[in-house]
Amino acid sequence: xxxxxxxxxxxxxxxxxxxxxFSAYKVHDYQLSLWVKKGYLIRLKNGLYAFRREMxxxxxxxxxxxxxxxxxxxxxxxxxxxxxxxxxxxxFTSVTxxxxxxxxxxxxxxxxxxxxxxxxxxxVEMKVEHGPYLxxxxxxxxxxxxxxxxxxxxxxxxxxxIRLNPEEMKKTLDRKKFFKYLEAFGVKKMEKLARQxxx
Numbered sequence: 001x002x003x004x005x006x007x008x009x010x011x012x013x014x015x016x017x018x019x020x021x022f023s024a025y026k027v028h029d030y031q032l033s034l035w036v037k038k039g040y041l042i043r044l045k046n047g048l049y050a051f052r053r054e055m056x057x058x059x060x061x062x063x064x065x066x067x068x069x070x071x072x073x074x075x076x077x078x079x080x081x082x083x084x085x086x087x088x089x090x091x092f093t094s095v096t097x098x099x100x101x102x103x104x105x106x107x108x109x110x111x112x113x114x115x116x117x118x119x120x121x122x123x124v125e126m127k128v129e130h131g132p133y134l135x136x137x138x139x140x141x142x143x144x145x146x147x148x149x150x151x152x153x154x155x156x157x158x159x160x161x162i163r164l165n166p167e168e169m170k171k172t173l174d175r176k177k178f179f180k181y182l183e184a185f186g187v188k189k190m191e192k193l194a195r196q197x198x199x
Contacts, residue, residue, distance in 0.1 A: 001025035013054035065133035071096035072123040072134035078141030
């Protein structure tokens with residue numbers, strides 16, 4: 001396969017090795033590596049590529065969804081999205097039922113934290129031009145954070161260090177849904193943390 005054949009075959013800004021398997025052309029790994037080296041392609045991870053010329057059409061949130069499935073953006077990324085924490089978040093954090101892992105590519109740093117598959121719910125689909133991504137509901141994002149960080153939240157100072165915005169939480173969180181989701185986690189230690197968010 002020549003590069004112009006690749007661009008005429010793949011119409012989307014990104015593609016996987018599987019997408020190429022259905023084309024009439026055969027592409028070799030060395031060709032993909034060469035096109036990455038020449039700057040035509042960006043390797044997002046092994047087997048997943050984006051056209052550099054189309055980079056501005058893609059959002060990092062979409063990349064986060066595609067790098068590891070099943071997953072959805074949560075934790076610090078979602079807390080910042082909802083205005084629950086003041087910090088600018090420099091990595092895209094998601095939860096997944098797969099192993100904890102990290103990817104880095106030109107779109108940023110992508111962190112995936114493991115939860116058991118029974119906790120992989122409580123998200124909404126966000127639609128953007130070149131494909132959707134999943135974002136935790138505000139209630140689930142906060143509870144995911146407590147669930148995965150309980151070991152380092154042991155006293156009032158630890159809780160204050162998260163710098164949660166009580167006004168924004170009160171305005172955004174659905175109290176009934178929040179405590180229903182809390183119950184589904186079934187973790188006693190989380191109850192005290194949750195009640196500090198919605199007394």
